[in-house]
Every structure is written in C-alpha cells, then in structure tokens.
Amino acid sequence: MKIVPNSSSRLVTIALSFGLFIQFSSNLALADQKRKVGSNQTSNSLSAIDPTIYASPTKSMQTLLSDLVAADTTNPPGNEARAVAVGAARLKEAGIDYKIIEFAPGRQNLVARLKKNSGDGREQPLLLLAHIDVVSADKQPWSTPPHQLTQKGEYLYGRGLADDLGSAGTALETLILLKKTNAKLKRDVILAWTGDEEAGGAGIKFLLKHHRSLIDAGVALNEGDFIRLDEYGKPLFAGMQVAEKVYQDFELITKGQTGHASIPVTDNAIYRLSKALDRVGQFQFPRRLIPVTRAYFTERAKIEQAPLSDAMKQLSESTGQEVGKNSGFPPDALKVVETNPHLAALLRTTCVATQFNSGTNPNALPAEARANINCRILPDEKIQSVKEQLEKVIDDPQVEVQLAGKFGHGPASPLTGDTPEVIRKVIHEVFADIPIIPSMSTGATDSRYLRAAGIPAYGINPVPLAEEDARRFHGIDERLPKSSLKRGIEFFHRLVLALAGAPNQSLAETTNTSTNNSN
Numbered sequence: 138m139k140i141v142p143n144s145s146s147r148l149v150t151i152a153l154s155f156g157l158f159i160q161f162s163s164n165l166a167l168a169d170q171k172r173k174v175g176s177n178q179t180s181n182s183l184s185a186i187d188p189t190i191y192a193s194p195t196k197s198m199q200t201l202l203s204d205l206v207a208a209d210t211t212n213p214p215g216n217e218a219r220a221v222a223v224g225a226a227r228l229k230e231a232g233i234d235y236k237i238i239e240f241a242p243g244r245q246n247l248v249a250r251l252k253k254n255s256g257d258g259r260e261q262p263l264l265l266l267a268h269i270d271v272v273s274a275d276k277q278p279w280s281t282p283p284h285q286l287t288q289k290g291e292y293l294y295g296r297g298l299a300d301d302l303g304s305a306g307t308a309l310e311t312l313i314l315l316k317k318t319n320a321k322l323k324r325d326v327i328l329a330w331t332g333d334e335e336a337g338g339a340g341i342k343f344l345l346k347h348h349r350s351l352i353d354a355g356v357a358l359n360e361g362d363f364i365r366l367d368e369y370g371k372p373l374f375a376g377m378q379v380a381e382k383v384y385q386d387f388e389l390i391t392k393g394q395t396g397h398a399s400i401p402v403t404d405n406a407i408y409r410l411s412k413a414l415d416r417v418g419q420f421q422f423p424r425r426l427i428p429v430t431r432a433y434f435t436e437r438a439k440i441e442q443a444p445l446s447d448a449m450k451q452l453s454e455s456t457g458q459e460v461g462k463n464s465g466f467p468p469d470a471l472k473v474v475e476t477n478p479h480l481a482a483l484l485r486t487t488c489v490a491t492q493f494n495s496g497t498n499p500n501a502l503p504a505e506a507r508a509n510i511n512c513r514i515l516p517d518e519k520i521q522s523v524k525e526q527l528e529k530v531i532d533d534p535q536v537e538v539q540l541a542g543k544f545g546h547g548p549a550s551p552l553t554g555d556t557p558e559v560i561r562k563v564i565h566e567v568f569a570d571i572p573i574i575p576s577m578s579t580g581a582t583d584s585r586y587l588r589a590a591g592i593p594a595y596g597i598n599p600v601p602l603a604e605e606d607a608r609r610f611h612g613i614d615e616r617l618p619k620s621s622l623k624r625g626i627e628f629f630h631r632l633v634l635a636l637a638g639a640p641n642q643s644l645a646e647t648t649n650t651s652t653n654n655s656n
C-alpha cells in the first residue's frame with residue numbers, strides 16, 4: 138500500500154489491493170459535525186431481528202480471523218488451501234454444503250451455497266465474494282507478529298485483516314447465521330472465497346471459466362470501498378464502488394542500427410523511443426465525466442469543505458465532456474480538484490511510462506529499445522481506441538505499439554435499481570443517515586471479472602474502518618477496530634436479508650440447525 142499525503146488539500150491517497158485507490162479527507166470529522174445524524178430508520182421487514190443474535194457470530198469471527206491470519210496466505214505463493222481448510226471446517230460444522238476448487242497446486246477457492254427456501258421467486262442468486270490471499274509483510278517492521286492475530290487496546294492486528302480476511306470472515310459468519318436462524322430466502326446466497334486476487338485474480342478467473350454455474354449470480358457484493366468511521370468510531374460516510382478503471386499495459390518497441398558506439402549513426406533505437414515517449418508524456422486524454430464520477434463528485438461535495446466542496450459541486454453540474462478546445466468544465470473548479478492527483482485521475486484515461494529497457498553494452502549501439510506504458514482506461518472506453526490514440530500521438534510508423542497482458546475489465550454496475558437502493562437503505566438503517574458515495578477505483582479487484590461476465594458487482598467492505606486503519610492496507614500493522622466485527626456482521630446480515638430474504642420474518646438464533654437451507 139502506498140500513501141501519498143497531499144498537504145495542500147489535506148487529502149491522503151491510499152492504494153489498496155493491486156492499486157485500488159481510495160480517498161480520505163481529514164476534514165471529514167469537521168464536516169460531519171455540521172450534519173444531522175442519528176435518524177433511526179428501520180425497515181419494516183427487518184425490525185424484528187433480535188440484536189442479541191450477533192453476539193455469538195462476533196465471538197466466533199474473532200477465532201475465525203485468528204485462524205485465517207495464522208494460515209499465512211501471503212501471495213506469492215498464496216497457499217490459499219490453508220485458509221480454505223479453515224473455512225471448510227466451519228461450514229461443515231454448520232451443516233452447509235461447500236465445494237473446494239483447486240486452481241493450482243496448494244491454491245484453492247471455497248464456494249458454499251444456501252438454497253432459496255421461500256416463495257417461487259426466480260431471482261438469480263446473490264454472490265458474496267471475498268479474497269483470501271494477502272500481500273507480503275516481509276521487510277515491514279511490524280510491532281506485532283504479522284501472521285498471528287494480536288489484540289492491542291481496541292484493535293486486532295494481523296496481515297490481511299482489513300484486506301480482505303475481514304470481509305471473508307464476515308461473509309462466512311453471515312452465511313452460518315442465516316442457516317442457524319432458519320432464514321427464509323427468496324434467492325440462493327453463494328459464498329465464494331477466492332485466491333490470487335492480489336496478483337491478477339487467477340482464482341476468480343478459474344471459477345468463471347470452469348465452474349461458472351457454481352458462482353453464477355444476479356448480483357455480487359465484494360470489497361472495493363468502505364463504511365468510514367471517524368477516530369471515535371462514529372460513521373462518517375459510506376463508499377460504494379460500482380466501477381473500476383481498466384488496467385492495460387502497452388509495450389513500445391523501436392529498432393536501430395547496431396555497431397560500435399565510436400561510430401554513431403542517426404538510426405538510434407533509444408533516441409527514437411525517447412521521442413515517442415516524450416510525445417506520450419505531453420499528451421493527455423480528454424477529460425470526461427461518466428455517470429459514476431459525476432455521482433461521486435455530487436455526493437463527495439456534500440462532505441468536503443470549501444473550496445474543494447464548491448469545486449466538486451461545479452464539476453458535477455458541468456457538461457463534463459472535453460471536446461477539442463472546449464473543456465466542458467469550469468476552469469477554476471478544475472484547478473482546485475486537479476491539485477489532487479487522485480481526483481485528477483478520475484477525470485480521464487491516463488497513460489504513463491513505467492519501464493524502459495535498452496542496450497547490451499555501454500560501448501555498443503542498441504539494436505532495440507522497449508518501454509512499458511501503463512494505461513488506466515475509463516470503463517466505457519475501448520482498449521483498441523486507446524492503442525490507436527497512442528499510435529496517432531507517437532506519429533511514427535517505426536515505433537511499434539503492442540498490447541502487453543490482459544487484465545480483463547467490465548462495465549460499471551448500475552447506480553440505480555433494486556440492489557443499489559437496498560444497499561443505501563440498509564446502510565442508513567445500520568449507520569444512520571450518512572452520505573453514500575458511489576466510486577470508481579483507479580485500480581482493480583476481482584469485481585472486474587464479474588462485471589465482464591455480466592454479473593454486476595458492488596464494492597463495499599462490511600467491516601467499518603477509520604482512515605487510520607485503512608491506510609495500513611498492504612502496510613505495517615494492518616488492523617481492524619475490534620468493535621467493527623459486530624457492526625460488520627450486523628450490517629452484512631441485514632444487507633443479505635434485505636437482498637435475498639423473504640419479507641416479514643422474525644429472526645432469533647436457534648440451536649436447531651436441521652433446516653432445509655442446506656443442499
């Protein structure tokens with residue numbers, strides 16, 4: 138995880154999982170004090186939930202997290218089979234059927250399903266997705282052993298707790314709670330723990346390619362954004378990730394005449410490539426607001442302070458399409474917003490040189506030069522048109538532009554409709570009337586494969602976190618507030634019931650597990 142503090146805007150950019158960027162503002166606590174909070178809305182169908190049912194899953198979740206942290210699924214190499222064994226044992230004990238899908242030696246996904254048991258609804262299943270691999274803690278000076286769950290004060294420490302073992306644990310405990318309480322389900326609820334998210338998503342790709350029916354769903358919940366807490370644990374706002382930029386590398390290749398460096402020729406591979414790179418460096422793709430970024434700036438403006446709040450509001454109300462010399466954006470507002478590189482990156486497709494390779498000897502003319510251009514493409518733009526644009530900008534047929542690697546991508550998930558409405562409603566039930574901000578990640582999660590496969594995914598981590606917790610993703614002393622375990626389970630349980638539960642059920646935990654939920 139990278140942290141890029143920006144003192145001028147007092148914003149901190151946090152890079153999560155594979156470069157997923159999320160913004161936090163130190164102004165939020167102040168802004169929050171001005172807002173009215175605490176309206177205690179409850180849903181008719183869910184108000185009957187007995188809150189004491191969350192005590193036992195919360196306790197059990199801490200043990201589960203302890204076992205998952207100790208499983209040490211550092212990727213590479215992954216060893217996700219160790220975490221899968223932990224989850225499978227819990228599911229077996231609860232009487233829930235599951236499947237273990239191996240995608241490489243020692244590397245597994247875990248998939249479980251509660252079947253619908255109420256009504257004749259034809260709604261496609263709800264998928265709860267979480268990855269179980271973690272990034273390395275090597276060479277990081279932790280204050281606790283990274284692969285041992287350690288409680289210090291009000292926090293639990295351990296590698297992977299926030300990204301993404303907390304979600305994995307919450308989803309599993311939610312499934313078990315649904316089973317124990319004989320929840321009436323109008324659609325199947327699927328749990329999928331995937332491996333390799335941190336290094337390209339081999340786990341989810343394998344499931345989609347070879348076991349699509351196991352995880353086929355009408356909608357998915359995954360990591361991607363958060364319920365944000367202030368330093369006292371009070372909810373500030375919720376981020377709901379509905380889109381990701383598309384990751385695509387391009388390789389630029391030039392050839393040149395070789396020979397002794399004492400006799401230079403004009404046809405030099407390094408100079409040719411340098412010229413091309415310079416042109417790419419000067420070029421900027423047009424700024425464009427897409428529905429999710431427009432909504433992001435609209436909502437975000439409500440919790441920021443001037444001048445950023447005003448600038449965001451003006452941006453969100455502009456035409457938001459840069460065509461030729463007409464920027465389509467109010468220039469003063471742009472200036473304020475683009476001071477922050479993360480916010481600037483939301484406005485357009487970006488391409489940047491990240492690697493350069495050439496030459497064999499200091500005294501020999503290079504036969505070839507290669508550079509990598511890393512692009513992050515707005516989700517509704519085409520990779521091929523970005524390639525054509527790069528070729529046009531480079532304007533030299535002797536510079537070859539090649540696609541390098543394929544990371545997959547999908548369209549944004551809808552901002553309106555049943556699922557996002559239900560998510561908003563449950564957030565307000567559990568965390569009062571905090572603002573809900575739709576977001577587009579500049580990086581990527583497993584959701585890109587789901588969206589590409591036609592399964593809309595919503596990125597909202599169930600375990601609420603403060604800024605200070607979230608900035609530890611991939612870093613030293615990764616942690617969760619202990620009190621967030623129960624809140625996370627309550628939120629997720631209510632959310633899953635609101636999305637998949639039959640209406641008007643009264644839930645209390647029971648020891649009777651002989652239900653027809655399992656399959």
Ligand SMILES: [Zn+2]
Nearest residue numbers: 154300301360
């Ligand atoms: Zn993650």
